[in-house]
Amino acid sequence: MGKVISFEEAARLIKDGDTITACASAGMMVPEAMLAAIEKRFLATGAPRNLTVFFPIAIGDRISLPGLDHLAHKGLIKRLIGGSYVLGRSDGSGNKIAQMVLNNEVEAYNLPLGTMMHMLRDTAAKKPGTFTEVGLGTFVDPRLQGGKLNSITTEDLVEVVELGGREWLWYKPVPIDVAIIRATTADENGNLTFEHEPGTLGILAQVMAAKNNGGKVIAQVKRVTQNGSMNPHAVKVPGMLVDAVVIDPNQMQGTQTMYDPWLSGEVRQPLDRFELMPFSADKVIARRAAMEFKKGMIINLGFGIPGNIPRIAVEEGFVDRVSFIIEQGSWGGLPVNGLQFGASANPQCIIDSCAQMDFIDGGGFDLACLAFGEADADGSVNVSKLGLLIPGCGGFINIVNNVPKVVFCGYFTAGGLKVDIEDGKLKILQEGRFNKFTNKIEYITYSGKMMRQKKKDVIYVTERAVFKLIDDGLEIVEIAPGVDVKKDVLDKLTIPVRVAPDLKLMDPRLFRPEPMGLEI
Template identity: 50%
Template structure:
């Protein structure tokens, strides 16, 4: 059913004849009534309609009105101090807040934690999608995002405090699968931002770093019978804007506020960076290499999880270091980095400019970006590790009386094909040194991050394990993997003692891999790791070829590296997928030229080879020009009672294989 239009809209019609839709901020906010639901755009410090927000604050402080508003926003919008949503943190002005992230709005956070306002923390991507559903008149936003986390109504239902009692999230089921149904609601006023407006209210965003969900919000408010206010930098004549450049059509816009320059910075820390809006491209060489230290060690180990041609998301904070390492290793051109508000390609920005990017391939609307993320479009996500428990659950959203919020973390972590959580092993004063490739703990952190049970579940290890998601937890001193039984310790840094430096600093005892390996020593050295060469290696599927004419299986491991146990598992699975359907055994020949393997994985690798030999091979020969590799592999094969048959050239190996064929 069509919603009745906001009563003030018709009253403004006659006053617009001469000046179109252009009004002052003070005039614009006077349409807001007591009890209205207010939606405001912005992401961290980007694209904030600061002048209008300030005017709303002044109006309340001067008159005590409007009161009892419901505030809705996706990402945290503020500078951790006074700007953005912090202007609205007044008791009486707000009755309820529904937000995706709270860390940048400490004044709102204080009201919520003191039980002065009703407060919800919902996934950022869900709120972005809710605007579209509200515009379409749908009663619920239905998504699996949030299952098993604090948003799940079986846990907390996204409620922040005791005075928040209404259920906005329900558990439903379709076709035997569980989903969450998020209750939608009318938007009475949307406060948005663009660059240029014409007199009819058509809005372009040519100088904005992000387009966010502005169009969806405008449509949600308009179709709710509400009011749409847009802050812009400049005004243009009617019919002078390119229709392709218009991001918010004038039919959705009720009034436009031309802001003063001091209230229309591109971000709260950058007045205008043309690289953010895609006007120019800047030399990537301007990125500085990270200094050697704890953050770089963690980022380097995380970077070893990268694969060529991957679509990547980098979270805020520690994960930002992965981009720096990728730049230093000269592999950025082989990856597509993304950020949740809509940046695709280029180099994502950090700090308070997080969410923007330079040299991007595209900047799309935030709801569309979360369509891509929620549907499994991400190959790998690197996210922060604040607190983890025995089940592999992560908490990054709430710690005691500190409410950070989930932001896009739940959408991203639940739906990326592979997830890497990275952070220091302990917190609060941790100090380390790296000397001669060895890690040393100079001062241990005061707080343990690996606890028996996390304070709040932002990522569910049980849900991830059930669906077989690949999840890795990386710290400066060790690496864990997620299994059905919880965390499995798989790697330890050189110089670390497992009992003293790891297990004693955990509130639970994890599973420990039968063959615990040392983290790649390159991580702890000053020179680059040579990641580019590994990243451009021939994919495994192209290295294993069966030739039916002579029933021969070729394995090309030239230049191939094995640094992780899962690499060995992938080889066995790929070979089995090729050979098992044949129904008969084959002769095999393996090229080991320039082959590299972590010394502590050699026995595990040979065990896998032994299984393949017994299952699939009539005979196998191997060759490499490296005398050292012939000796090392030969000794390992003999220990497993596997005939080595290692030769110096392919010709010798092929001639020997003919003799071994039945």
């Protein structure tokens, strides 16, 4: 059947020393069977060896799709260049790739998701690399860590250059030998459609980067159809660019999901089907972030607590008055949190991730709501590497670079924090072991200094207080009912923080179980 071959034959297309790129967004669109075939070949023959893997978004999960963990063998991979990594457990276990990085068994880099998408596109166009201000002042800047994740990683993939009297980062080109991608349907000539997928990610850029370098493209699909049966408007990758098609009729749409048509936008889910957030401190934080919304805003949401904000929008009835976007390509609708993050329910449209990141890099949206792992006295934030956790920066650095307003969401402390909300007041029952506002953060994913220079409007929303980025650090501008600003906040901090002269009480409606009646 034309380009259809076996997984064993496809695995043999990969040579020692190749640089491969593979698609996915955690459990979404993982070419699982193809990655497993590469592992099977290596365990049987010792080949291929010393691969470099270039992946803009994490591949796989810790639940049902090992993804990139299939390649977690000494000798099989030499170097990882990733936008994000599958999140393991807090002790570093649960993810083989992350353990290899932590144990200095493989070279590893973390670069911004959007910039990696653009690197692929620029590589396809034979450009001399990617020039952007994205990453300046962060751990990607070579004057800091240069995106390196361990001590055996020494080569600089990023340099600072000056053009037009300004500093820029030059991300050096990474030639691609093999692209491993995932679609729903192929015809016998290799034309690809994505009707059961939640997006197309940056697959076209991956394909073109490989083909224009003389490389190969392997497409894993669910099914094959007859030539001439596809609507050309539905074809997102032309068959002329595809070398091999492998078929896995049981490929999963996402984590623990074989197929759900509302994840791929084929049907719309009624709003009353969405599960609302239970009343909790998480909900308090998500609600307070939503109070920053204004009618007509285009808003980017990150993983974690911010990913729950669409459920607040449903409960409060303003879901049709703002538009949510995510890096994976969806516009409108409700981004899905948790295991299916990266998909959206009821999107208005789904575009290519490279184009999505053009819009995001240019600051065309109004507001970003993002989680924070830890913050320092300067207001800088780390989400990239937290002890033995290596989530990576993902699209975080692209998102904050030019957006006019950022709302960071997270708890004041972590590791055992217990709170209760009773009679509209917050009670701290047990403090967390780790203060998330600390003297020194391990990796700067967001530079308070850089954002201050750009005059960003930035707040940090926690369960007990709201902080604001000011000219010389952070200022407490709101305090939760029931919380003592000195005992429960200032005395817990190891960094200097101002208290606003007009310190306000956080809206009491945040701390009550019934809907707030929030209007935007």
